[in-house]
Amino acid sequence: MKQPESTENNTNADPVNFKDIVDQWQNMVYNTALSIVQVEADAEDITQDVFLDVYEKLPAFRGEAQLSTWIYRITVNNALDFEKKKKRQKNGGLFRQIFRVKEDDEPVNFNHPGVLLDNKEKAAALFKALKKLPEKQRVAFTLHKIEGLPYQEVAAIMNTSLYAVESLMVRAKAGLKKTLEQFYQSEA
Amino acid sequence: MEKNKLAKLVHETIEAMDGAERATPAPFLLTRLHAALRREEVSYWERITVFLCRPGVAVAAVLLVLVLNFFMYTYSKANQGSFQTIVTGADEYSMINPAALFDIENTQP
Numbered sequence: 001m002k003q004p005e006s007t008e009n010n011t012n013a014d015p016v017n018f019k020d021i022v023d024q025w026q027n028m029v030y031n032t033a034l035s036i037v038q039v040e041a042d043a044e045d046i047t048q049d050v051f052l053d054v055y056e057k058l059p060a061f062r063g064e065a066q067l068s069t070w071i072y073r074i075t076v077n078n079a080l081d082f083e084k085k086k087k088r089q090k091n092g093g094l095f096r097q098i099f100r101v102k103e104d105d106e107p108v109n110f111n112h113p114g115v116l117l118d119n120k121e122k123a124a125a126l127f128k129a130l131k132k133l134p135e136k137q138r139v140a141f142t143l144h145k146i147e148g149l150p151y152q153e154v155a156a157i158m159n160t161s162l163y164a165v166e167s168l169m170v171r172a173k174a175g176l177k178k179t180l181e182q183f184y185q186s187e188a
Numbered sequence: 189m190e191k192n193k194l195a196k197l198v199h200e201t202i203e204a205m206d207g208a209e210r211a212t213p214a215p216f217l218l219t220r221l222h223a224a225l226r227r228e229e230v231s232y233w234e235r236i237t238v239f240l241c242r243p244g245v246a247v248a249a250v251l252l253v254l255v256l257n258f259f260m261y262t263y264s265k266a267n268q269g270s271f272q273t274i275v276t277g278a279d280e281y282s283m284i285n286p287a288a289l290f291d292i293e294n295t296q297p
Contacts, residue, residue, distance in 0.1 A: 022218050030213040040211075047213050051221050052228070114209035122204035129201075146205045173202060180198045 018055055025068070026051075028147070029075045031114070035142045036079040037086075038110040038127055046082050050075050065156060072149075072157045076139055129179040137172035140165055 029050050034043035053074050061070060115123040130138055136158070143154045144165075155165045239245060 019218060022221065026217050027210045027212050031210040034211050043211075044213055047217065048220060048224060051217075052224060055221075055225065112205070112208065113211045115205065116207065119204045119208070122201040123208070126201050126204050145202075146208070176202055177198055180201050181194060184194055184197055 018051075018058070021054060021058075021067075021071075022051055025071050028068075029071060032072065032075045032142065032147055033079045034112070035127075035146045036076070036138070037083055038131070040113075042082060042086070043079075046075070046078050049082075050078050053078065066153075069153060069156045072143070072147075072153075073159075076143075076157060080135060080139070125180060125183060126176070129176050129183065132179050133172055133175050137168050137175060140168040141172040141176070144169060 026047065030043055030047045033046040033050070034040065037043055037046065050071070054071060057074075061067070065073075109124050110127045111120060112123055112127065130141065133141065139158060140154055143149045143157060144151065149157070151162055151165045151169075155162045158165065240249075
């Protein structure tokens with residue numbers, strides 16, 4: 001996916017700069033959040049929260065990382081926190097977890113709005129399989145394959161080494177392969 | 189399902205997002221953000237009001253005012269006499285007093 005130009009000098013949270021930042025990065029923030037949570041309304045809420053965080057923290061942004069990396073990091077953290085919070089609300093307290101009947105946690109079908117019509121079914125299967133991956137593998141795969149970021153930037157966003165990202169990607173692909181094979185075999 | 193066919197299908201599925209467009213949020217995000225920022229400002233003052241309206245805080249504030257009043261009252265009562273003396277003394281040496289000015293200017297009898 002095409003990357004927006006970076007705005008390295010946007011370090012003041014004044015309305016003009018903030019407007020530029022929102023205009024430039026809203027699609028990237030929304031798309032990343034949507035790829036992680038896979039619910040459009042939730043992705044909208046996360047996008048709003050991310051920009052409120054950016055507005056609040058922008059004066060303290062020292063430019064140690066690229067602005068895009070910084071915003072991606074906030075987005076990923078917000079999306080994962082949102083997902084955990086939702087899961088906690090769904091599961092309820094410890095008492096409910098012990099005594100409730102085990103519900104089916106199978107993820108629902110998600111159709112990404114940007115996918116080509118020919119790939120709709122395959123993309124839905126991919127997102128379903130992605131939900132079953134461990135958190136870090138899912139984030140690495142989302143940033144590299146869906147957002148189209150190079151390994152170097154994925155490493156910077158995840159605050160890890162290039163080697164670790166490569167390893168996460170190999171494991172993510174292996175995990176997806178296994179889940180998808182089971183999925184297609186059960187469908188046949 | 190045939191093994192090669194399955195492998196191909198899985199590979200195609202993993203690559204299904206290649207060439208996909210970015211999803212876009214609902215329009216007027218900036219307007220919604222400005223509204224949320226305004227709401228946050230209001231809620232900041234609301235939080236302060238809620239804190240001040242807590243029974244504990246309100247009672248403590250009233251007690252503090254009463255204690256301060258009591259001390260002010262007893263202190264002023266205790267120093268009432270000396271305060272009057274000071275005022276009288278200041279009146280005597282005041283440069284604004286026209287009688288005193290007259291004394292300074294007309295030194296000769």
